[in-house]
Every structure is written in C-alpha cells, then in structure tokens.
Amino acid sequence: MNFHLRDSLRNPRSFWLLLFASTWLLSSYSFPLYKALDARWIIKFPSAWQWQLDERISTFMAWLVEDAGFGLFTFRQLTRFLSALIEAPYNTMRAFLADGFHSGLGQQAVEIFPSMSWIAVTFLLVLLAVKAGGWRLAALVGGCFLYLVVFGQWQSAMVTLASIAIAVPFGVLSGLMLGILAYRSERFERLLRPLLDLMQTVPIFAYLVPILFLFGFGPVSALVATIIYAMPPMVRVVLVALQSVPEPLHEAGRMAGCTSRQMMWKVLLPSALPTLMVGVNQVIMLSLNMVIIASIIGAGGLGYDVLAALRRLDIGGGIEAGLAIVVIAIALDRLSQAFSLNVHSQARGSSVTQMTPLMYAVIALALTIFLALIGKVFPAIQSYPEAMVLTTGSFWDQAIKWININFFEVFEAIKTALLTYLLLPIKRFFVGIPWAWGIIALGLIGWRVGGWRLGFLCATLAGFVAANGLWRDAMITVYLCGVSVLIAAAIGMPLGVWAGQSERADRVLSTLVDTLQTLPSFVYLIPVVMLFRVGEFSAMVAIVLYAMAPALRYAAHGIREISPQVIEAGKVSGCTRWQLLWRIKLPLAVPSLLLGLNQTIMLALSMLVITALVGTRDLGQEVYIALTKANTGQGIVAGLAVAFIAIIADRILSALAKSSRARLGLAI
Amino acid sequence: MKYSVIPSIALVMTWGVSSAIAEVESLDPIKITTHDWSGQIITTTIMGEVLKQAGYNIEYVQADYIAQFAGLKTGDLHVAMEIWETTGREAMDEAIETGNVVSLGESGMIAIEEWWYPSYMEEVCPGLPNWEALKDCADVFATAETAPLGRYLGGPVTWGGFDEERVEALELDFEVVHAGTDAALFAELESAYQRKAPIILWLYEPHWAPAKYEGKFIEFPPYSAACYQDATIGVNPSAAYDCGKPTGPIWKVAWAGLSQKWPGAAQAISNFHVSNTEMSAMISRVDLEGQSVEGVVEEWLSANKDRWVSWIK
Numbered sequence: 001m002n003f004h005l006r007d008s009l010r011n012p013r014s015f016w017l018l019l020f021a022s023t024w025l026l027s028s029y030s031f032p033l034y035k036a037l038d039a040r041w042i043i044k045f046p047s048a049w050q051w052q053l054d055e056r057i058s059t060f061m062a063w064l065v066e067d068a069g070f071g072l073f074t075f076r077q078l079t080r081f082l083s084a085l086i087e088a089p090y091n092t093m094r095a096f097l098a099d100g101f102h103s104g105l106g107q108q109a110v111e112i113f114p115s116m117s118w119i120a121v122t123f124l125l126v127l128l129a130v131k132a133g134g135w136r137l138a139a140l141v142g143g144c145f146l147y148l149v150v151f152g153q154w155q156s157a158m159v160t161l162a163s164i165a166i167a168v169p170f171g172v173l174s175g176l177m178l179g180i181l182a183y184r185s186e187r188f189e190r191l192l193r194p195l196l197d198l199m200q201t202v203p204i205f206a207y208l209v210p211i212l213f214l215f216g217f218g219p220v221s222a223l224v225a226t227i228i229y230a231m232p233p234m235v236r237v238v239l240v241a242l243q244s245v246p247e248p249l250h251e252a253g254r255m256a257g258c259t260s261r262q263m264m265w266k267v268l269l270p271s272a273l274p275t276l277m278v279g280v281n282q283v284i285m286l287s288l289n290m291v292i293i294a295s296i297i298g299a300g301g302l303g304y305d306v307l308a309a310l311r312r313l314d315i316g317g318g319i320e321a322g323l324a325i326v327v328i329a330i331a332l333d334r335l336s337q338a339f340s341l342n343v344h345s346q347a348r349g350s351s352v353t354q355m356t357p358l359m360y361a362v363i364a365l366a367l368t369i370f371l372a373l374i375g376k377v378f379p380a381i382q383s384y385p386e387a388m389v390l391t392t393g394s395f396w397d398q399a400i401k402w403i404n405i406n407f408f409e410v411f412e413a414i415k416t417a418l419l420t421y422l423l424l425p426i427k428r429f430f431v432g433i434p435w436a437w438g439i440i441a442l443g444l445i446g447w448r449v450g451g452w453r454l455g456f457l458c459a460t461l462a463g464f465v466a467a468n469g470l471w472r473d474a475m476i477t478v479y480l481c482g483v484s485v486l487i488a489a490a491i492g493m494p495l496g497v498w499a500g501q502s503e504r505a506d507r508v509l510s511t512l513v514d515t516l517q518t519l520p521s522f523v524y525l526i527p528v529v530m531l532f533r534v535g536e537f538s539a540m541v542a543i544v545l546y547a548m549a550p551a552l553r554y555a556a557h558g559i560r561e562i563s564p565q566v567i568e569a570g571k572v573s574g575c576t577r578w579q580l581l582w583r584i585k586l587p588l589a590v591p592s593l594l595l596g597l598n599q600t601i602m603l604a605l606s607m608l609v610i611t612a613l614v615g616t617r618d619l620g621q622e623v624y625i626a627l628t629k630a631n632t633g634q635g636i637v638a639g640l641a642v643a644f645i646a647i648i649a650d651r652i653l654s655a656l657a658k659s660s661r662a663r664l665g666l667a668i
Numbered sequence: 669m670k671y672s673v674i675p676s677i678a679l680v681m682t683w684g685v686s687s688a689i690a691e692v693e694s695l696d697p698i699k700i701t702t703h704d705w706s707g708q709i710i711t712t713t714i715m716g717e718v719l720k721q722a723g724y725n726i727e728y729v730q731a732d733y734i735a736q737f738a739g740l741k742t743g744d745l746h747v748a749m750e751i752w753e754t755t756g757r758e759a760m761d762e763a764i765e766t767g768n769v770v771s772l773g774e775s776g777m778i779a780i781e782e783w784w785y786p787s788y789m790e791e792v793c794p795g796l797p798n799w800e801a802l803k804d805c806a807d808v809f810a811t812a813e814t815a816p817l818g819r820y821l822g823g824p825v826t827w828g829g830f831d832e833e834r835v836e837a838l839e840l841d842f843e844v845v846h847a848g849t850d851a852a853l854f855a856e857l858e859s860a861y862q863r864k865a866p867i868i869l870w871l872y873e874p875h876w877a878p879a880k881y882e883g884k885f886i887e888f889p890p891y892s893a894a895c896y897q898d899a900t901i902g903v904n905p906s907a908a909y910d911c912g913k914p915t916g917p918i919w920k921v922a923w924a925g926l927s928q929k930w931p932g933a934a935q936a937i938s939n940f941h942v943s944n945t946e947m948s949a950m951i952s953r954v955d956l957e958g959q960s961v962e963g964v965v966e967e968w969l970s971a972n973k974d975r976w977v978s979w980i981k
Contacts, residue, residue: 616848630759
C-alpha cells in the first residue's frame with residue numbers, strides 16, 4: 001500500500017467514497033471481468049470449495065435425535081421429559097380457560113368441570129386492571145376482552161391465552177436465571193451473548209423440524225419455540241438492570257452483612273424491579289408475535305384461525321382473528337406496564353388497590369365456581385350465545401374489492417416507477433458484487449467503524465455465508481431488507497420526530513404502531529398481494545409495514561429525551577423552529593435514531609421467512625424450502641446466514657452509535 | 669382439537685351402530701392430523717367419524733402439512749389423510765424411507781393441476797384452451813416487470829412442476845413467476861378476476877377455486893412419462909417436458925406402528941375411498957356457501973352409509 005492510499009483511507013470521507021466507488025465498479029463489471037479472464041470463481045463461489053456444512057448438521061441432528069444418550073437415558077428421553085414438565089401445567093391452564101376438565105379418552109370423555117366462563121375471565125382481568133392502573137385501564141381491558149366475546153373469538157383466544165400464560169412465566173424465569181448467572185460470571189456472559197443473538201435472529205422455521213422431533217408434535221413444541229424466541233430480551237434486561245443498581249445500595253447491603261444470595265434477592269433484584277418489568281413486557285409481546293408460527297406446529301388458537309381464514313381468501317375472517325391477537329396484546333401490554341409503574345409508586349389508596357393477592361385469589365375461585373354452577377342452568381353464562389355474535393361479514397372483502405377495482409392502475413404506476421428507479425438498480429448493485437470483494441469490503445467497513453476486531457468478525461461471518469454457497473441469496477436478502485429499511489426509516493423517522501414533539505400525534509401514532517406490530521403480517525400480506533401481485537414489491541410493502549415501528553418509536557424517544565435546558569438555550573440564542581429541529585434536536589437524537597435503525601433492520605430480517613410466502617428468492621425462501629423438504633441442515637445453515645447478516649448490521653451500527661455518542665459528549 | 673365432540677355424539681345417537689362392531693384393539697386415542705384447508709379437514713372428519721363408529725377413540729390434531737412428518741415418524745401423530753403426489757411426494761418418500769411411516773394407499777381422489785385461465789380471456793386470446801393459442805397472445809398476459817414476455821404465475825418453488833422447462837420446450841414466450849404459497853396464488857386470481865384483468869396461473873383440483881371462478885385448464889399435449897424423460901418424444905424433438913402435467917393420486921399415510929396397535933383402524937383407513945366429484949361438491953359447500961364441515965360430513969355419512977360400513981367390517 002503506498003502512502004497516498006493509506007492517507008486517503010485515514011480520511012473518513014475519502015475512505016467511504018473510495019470504498020463505494022470500487023464496489024460499484026466491481027459490481028457493474030464483475031460479469032465482463034469473469035468472461036474476459038475466464039474466471040467463473042469471480043461471480044460464483046467455487047462449488048469444490050464449499051463446506052457441505054448442511055449435510056454435516058443434518059447427520060449430527062439425526063444422531064442427536066436418534067442415538068445420543070447419557071448412559072441411563074437418551075437425549076430424546078431427556079427432552080421428552082422436559083416437554084412433559086411443560087405439558088402438565090399447559091394442559092391444566094388450557095382446560096381451565098378453554099376446554100374444561102374431562103375424564104376419559106377421546107369422544108368418551110365426560111366433562112367434570114367446565115372451563116371458566118367468559119364473564120369470570122373478563123371480570124377478573126378488569127379487577128386486576130383497576131388494582132394496577134385505575135378505572136381507565138379497567139375500561140380498556142374490559143373493552144378488549146368484550147371484543148373477543150362479541151366477535152366470536154373467545155374459544156380460540158383462550159387457547160392462545162393459555163399458551164401465553166405458560167410461555168411467559170417460563171421465559172421470564174429462565175431469562176432471570178440466565179441473567180443472574182451472566183451478572184455473576186463475566187465468562188458466562190461472554191459465552192451467552194452470541195447465543196442470545198442467534199436465538200433472536202435465526203428464523204424459527206430453521207430449527208422447527210429438530211424441535212418437533214425432540215419435544216414431540218403439538219403445543220409443547222410450539223411453547224418451546226416461543227420461549228426460545230421470546231426469552232433473550234429478558235436476559236439482556238436483567239443484566240442491564242442489575243448492572244445499573246447504584247453503588248450506594250451495594251454498600252448498604254454489604255454494611256448490613258448480606259450474604260451474596262441475600263444481596264441478590266433482597267437488595268439488587270427489588271431495586272431493579274421496574275426495569276425488570278420492561279423485560280417481562282417484552283417477553284409478552286414477543287410471545288404474541290409467535291402465535292402464527294406456533295399454530296403451524298399444532299398450537300391451535302387464533303393463529304390457526306388466521307391461517308385457515310386466509311386459505312379461504314376470507315379477508316374479513318382473517319382480520320377479525322388478527323385483531324383478536326392485537327387486543328390481547330394491547331390488554332396484556334398495558335396491564336404489565338401499569339404493574340411496572342405501580343412498583344415505582346406503591347402509595348395509592350383506594351379500597352380496590354389495597355386488595356391483597358389472597359383476597360384476589362379467593363374472589364377468583366368463588367366467582368369461577370359460582371358462575372360454573374349458574375352456567376349449568378343458563379348456558380349463556382358459560383359461553384356467549386352464538387346468535388349474538390357480531391361479524392364484519394364481507395365488509396373487508398368488499399372494501400378491498402373496491403380499492404382493487406378503482407385504484408389498481410394507480411398502484412401499478414407507483415409500483416412500476418419504484419421498481420424501475422429504485423429497487424432494480426439497487427438489486428443489480430448488490431447481486432453484482434463479487435463475493436471475494438464483498439468479504440473484503442465488509443472487513444474494511446468493520447475496521448473503519450470499530451477497529452480491526454470488528455473488521456475481522458465481519459469478514460469471517462461474510463466468509464461463512466460465501467463458503468456455504470449462499471452468497472447470491474444473501475445479497476438478494478440484503479437488497480430487499482436494505483430497500484425496505486430505507487423506506488421504513490424514511491417514513492418512520494419523520495413521523496417519530498413529529499410524535500416526539502406533539503403529544504396528540506404521539507397518541508395516535510403509537511396505537512397505529514402497536515397494531516402494526518402485533519397484527520400478524522399474514523393478515524395484510526394477502527390484501528397486499530391482491531393490490532401489488534406476487535413478487536418482491538409485495539414483500540417489500542409487508543416488511544416496511546412491520547419494520548417501521550422501531551424507527552418511529554426510537555425517534556420519538558430520542559427527541560423527548562433531549563434536556564429542556566438545551567432547547568431553552570437554543571430558543572434564547574434566537575433559533576427558529578426549523579433551526580431548533582435541524583441544528584439541535586436532530587443531532588442530539590442521532591444515537592436514538594441509530595438504535596431505531598438497528599431495530600428496524602432486525603425486524604426486517606425477521607420478516608423474511610414470512611415474505612418467502614409471497615415468492616421471494618432470498619435466504620428466507622431457502623429456509624422455507626428447507627422446512628418443506630424437512631432438510632434440517634439446509635435450514636439451519638440458511639438460518640445462520642440470516643443471523644450473521646443481522647449480527648454484522650448490529651455490530652456496525654452499534655459501533656457507529658457509540659462513536660456518535662462519544663462525539664456528542666453523552667454518557668455511553 | 670375437540671371441535672367435533674358434540675356432533676359426533678349426535679352421530680352415535682342417530683345411527684346407534686357402534687354397539688354392532690366388535691371390541692377395538694386399544695382405546696388410546698388415534699391422532700389424525702388436520703391442516704388449514706377445508707378439503708383436507710372434510711376428508712379427515714369423514715375418516716374420523718367412521719372410526720368413531722367402529723368404537724375407536726379419535727383425536728384431531730392441527731398440524732402443518734409438511735412439518736407433520738416429524739410427528740408421524742416418532743408416533744406422536746398417527747394418521748395423515750391427504751398427502752398429494754404433487755406437493756408432498758418428497759417429504760412422504762423421505763419419511764417412508766426411514767421405516768417409521770407407511771403408506772395406506774390412495775384416497776381415490778386424483779390431484780389435477782395445470783395452467784388455468786378465466787373464461788373472459790377467450791375474447792382476447794381466441795383459440796384457448798388449446799395451448800398453441802398461447803404462442804400468439806403471450807403479450808396479452810405481459811406486465812411491466814415481464815414485458816415483452818407473458819407472465820405465468822406458478823406455484824411455490826417447492827411444488828416443482830417443471831414450468832420453466834415446459835415454457836422452454838414448447839417455445840412459449842412466458843416468464844414463470846413463483847407464488848410463495850397457494851394463499852398468494854388465489855389472492856392474485858381474486859384480484860385479477862375482480863378487475864377482469866389478464867391472468868394465467870397454476871390451479872389444482874379438488875379445490876374451491878375452479879368452482880368459484882369460471883375458467884378452463886389449458887390443454888397441453890397429454891402427459892406421458894416418456895415425454896418427461898425422453899427429449900425426442902413429444903412436440904419438440906430436442907427437449908423434454910414438452911407436454912402437460914401428470915395427474916397424481918392423493919395418498920394416505922400413517923405411523924408404522926398403527927397397524928400393530930390398531931389393526932382394524934389401519935384396515936378401515938386403507939379402505940377409505942372418495943371421488944373427486946364428491947369432494948369438490950363438499951368443498952364448495954363449505955368454502956363458498958359457508959356451511960359447517962361437521963354438517964356437510966354428517967350429510968355425506970347418512971347418504972353413503974353402505975360404503976363406510978363396508979370400510980370398517
């Protein structure tokens with residue numbers, strides 16, 4: 001390397017310019033280059049060098065499932081034992097909420113005790129809401145559950161609720177344990193961290209087949225998959241919460257002569273409780289995100305209703321069942337948030353809020369038995385009469401039809417323009433990048449933003465993707481997610497900035513975002529296909545809708561967190577509103593914006609498997625194909641490739657956020 | 669999972685035949701899988717209700733079409749009533765190879781799949797359904813992304829079907845676009861049909877779509893195994909796949925242990941047989957007229973009692 005080049009690599013602007021220019025050149029001319037040099041390896045990783053990792057994983061999995069043993073028992077017996085541990089409470093919960101208790105088998109079963117009546121469930125949750133957050137919250141929760149009743153979603157909703165009621169405690173407890181272990185041992189934390197990344201980013205479809213073998217077919221496997229997916233944020237939150245307990249508290253504990261166990265359970269955890277509740281909230285929301293996938297492997301409930309309705313092209317039915325998931329999510333979310341606030345301020349003094357847990361349990365039991373007895377005489381008490389069920393009927397189908405007939409041409413024109421001028425050029429750029437240069441370029445980027453360690457990591461992970469023959473699929477993935485993230489950020493961030501400055505906008509937008517995030521994407525995927533046809537554009541629209549939420553949320557958060565003194569200072573020095581926004585607020589919100597971008601990328605990647613269902617040709621499709629062919633190895637390798645893209649993006653953006661925080665003089 | 673407990677009790681009362689049948693081998697519930705399309709649920713419910721008549725305990729388990737094989741291999745699940753030659757063959761073969769899953773023969777239904785177009789296309793493309801008409805009006809089916817080629821919407825990649833090869837061999841000016849799922853396939857059809865817009869796509873029977881929409885399958889040169897394997901045979905002397913798609917049976921499969929534990933049930937399932945016409949009629953009544961699966965099945969059972977009684981003898 002000569003001096004000149006080295007200098008220009010040090011200068012940030014010329015570094016990025018040079019990198020982009022050379023990538024662009026290589027991307028545009030990789031094909032002629034291959035023809036001229038007769039070197040096919042330039043555009044395609046030589047198959048002779050490929051790792052065949054997928055076959056090895058398949059063999060390993062087959063061994064694990066069929067032969068692995070510990071002497072006294074096999075690995076499968078161990079996992080089956082675990083699944084029995086989960087199944088017992090699940091069955092009880094499900095009988096309680098949805099099916100009723102039976103004795104006997106199959107159709108000879110006799111009901112011993114009915115499931116909880118809809119009145120009992122709704123009333124008890126409302127009571128809980130009054131205790132946690134007052135009458136407004138109670139009205140919200142009551143309204144949500146009445147929706148389930150009135151729109152005839154009750155039975156399925158209770159099946160779903162039963163699985164949430166089991167998955168969440170399991171996820172929270174195991175997250176808590178792992179978090180505490182990681183807090184105590186730094187070595188364990190280093191080991192755990194990449195594992196958590198993988199748990200969150202490898203698409204569930206990739207390891208569905210081995211899970212089914214190990215845990216048996218049915219709701220338990222679905223629960224296991226849900227827990228794997230929903231637990232990582234809890235571990236992270238526990239770790240952060242424990243680490244940020246202020247030093248004086250530690251000292252107080254030590255002075256009082258606490259053992260390390262007492263220190264943990266009596267001092268650290270209680271003081272970290274408000275933050276821990278954020279983790280609980282995350283576990284609940286992510287568990288609800290899994291409802292659809294869980295239903296594919298036999299969990300039933302609302303997820304199954306959504307899938308079945310859309311197979312009939314019954315859009316209204318799909319939306320009704322999808323909204324049922326949304327209202328459950330909103331009710332549980334607001335309830336758990338209210339509880340976490342309550343932990344903050346214990347002092348509130350109406351008669352209802354002073355109800356002890358014991359009193360609550362007694363009321364619950366009495367009410368359940370009482371209503372069960374009356375339910376024998378008046379069936380409407382036990383289950384809401386079918387004749388009174390409301391439905392939107394064909395309203396949604398008609399609405400979509402109307403839009404389709406009247407506006408299809410407009411959509412088509414917009415779509416064609418976007419495809420020609422934005423999507424296809426970007427696609428050509430990414431797909432053209434020769435794999436070898438891609439690895440080098442990622443290494444350089446990593447080195448530039450975070451030092452040689454990061455550079456090495458990025459290059460290695462990219463090398464893994466190439467070595468498994470997935471480079472082209474990975475580049476299509478990067479293109480599709482990249483464009484979607486770009487558009488999602490372009491829509492979400494300005495809206496977020498607006499929401500950060502206006503209370504009213506915030507209220508409307510956050511409801512919208514909550515809905516978009518918890519409404520199963522299947523529900524809007526079908527209308528999107530009707531309006532935009534099968535293909536990458538439809539996939540992009542679905543990804544944008546889903547991934548926009550964090551861009552908006554974090555932008556709003558970043559704007560709101562700016563200290564009022566800074567803004568005051570700006571006003572005093574005579575800034576106009578625009579100047580205030582552009583010169584002060586936005587630069588200060590950059591770390592938050594970057595975090596939001598990071599999360600947007602993660603969500604976009606997690607949508608890939610869903611968009612495979614509308615016919616993309618990327619890594620998501622690869623995972624999906626592996627699933628339909630029951631090819632464990634292929635699925636896991638493609639899943640890892642998705643995870644590695646996520647990890648590269650995450651590390652690079654984190655490094656950027658860190659340096660921008662440092663530049664702004666904020667605490668890291 | 670217990671959705672049909674009540675109607676089944678009603679059935680027992682109506683016919684009262686269960687006492688006529690000998691003791692069953694085991695009262696453990698036989699787990700039969702249901703998927704997310706009505707036809708399969710109808711088939712499964714017919715089989716399940718018939719087995720109940722024979723005195724078996726039946727549990728319906730919702731499962732994914734392909735993922736269920738993991739359960740069938742381990743014996744967590746016992747019976748799957750519809751494995752389509754066209755879409756499930758690979759997974760089925762793989763499972764049977766392990767020795768833990770067995771085929772219980774054909775269900776009597778034949779999967780038909782082919783290129784399909786709505787009738788209004790005959791006005792703009794005269795000569796249909798003959799495949800040669802497609803040669804002259806590929807541009808009618810073109811979209812901005814595929815122009816000047818026509819756009820043919822194929823099934824998910826995993827369904828196979830050799831459409832790229834067919835387009836090449838028959839020298840059709842079409843580009844094959846793959847839908848990811850059949851839900852996406854029908855969403856596009858519905859959309860085009862509402863606007864009376866050009867579309868040509870992969871449809872199959874038995875399904876509600878050919879009943880709901882007016883249209884026809886393209887008549888390609890008839891399929892033969894030789895046409896797929898031998899380039900010299902067929903319209904194009906230098907390419908294979910120069911003919912239409914094969915039709916294929918819909919199979920019943922079971923966990924290998926079924927015939928040891930419940931030999932009678934295994935026999936009854938092997939005997940199960942319904943035709944395409946019967947099934948299509950039932951699917952239309954459920955998906956298009958909104959009747960309940962239980963009701964439709966009950967009617968079939970009372971109309972065809974002789975048949976299903978002979979299955980469980």
